[in-house]
């Protein structure tokens with residue numbers, strides 16, 4: 678079974694291990710983004726909905742350890758994020774709200790279920806007029822050391838990069854480690870019609886992260902942290918709104934469906 682986060686993580690492993698093995702940077706060095714206090718009224722119907730995309734689902738469990746499935750954790754976090762944002766008046770669209778993939782949401786001639794699933798997630802964003810695209814995943818490594826959040830954004834998406842920095846700032850306070858990576862090969866990031874990030878909220882392969890992710894209260898804190906980042910983005914993005922509607926970057930031959938090309 679295709680396993681998105683395993684591929685992502687395999688490729689990120691070298692970078693993350695490298696990062697983990699360098700002398701420990703101070704928390705201050707990792708949190709350079711200044712996030713102001715943001716009033717609740719920052720949200721407006723006119724902003725368009727935030728698309729929340731819990732990864733995987735249905736036949737695609739994502740990564741797993743000991744029967745703990747990524748798809749279940751990220752759905753729970755996504756639903757919690759949905760509820761926080763709705764409570765604050767932010768319109769929300771979900772790619773899924775139950776244990777299912779979205780490969781059958783729209784008819785498609787593509788034979789690959791995985792390809793249909795990822796393309797449909799982007800199509801949901803496009804047809805909903807999403808203002809932001811937030812895909813939620815859980816990471817995995819062959820080593821147990823890597824831990825913390827990894828936030829990916831498309832390399833040529835400055836608004837997405839800004840949202841990623843805000844998410845890093847907020848998640849760092851929950852996970853203790855958070856890093857941002859620009860990416861050029863993730864399908865949902867390249868094809869999203871709006872600023873987009875893919876958030877790996879933690880490593881299922883790390884005992885500390887795994888134990889934390891099994892705690893509903895921790896998942897609620899993650900959801901609230903992401904909501905704060907989204908709220909901050911609404912009023913702090915240096916990218917003018919008229920430039921935030923980006924033209925999806927064309928697909929290319931051999932383009933990764935979820936991980937980088939070498940992992941497909």
Ligand SMILES: [Zn+2]
Pocket residue numbers: 681682683732733739740747814815
């Ligand atoms: Zn995943």
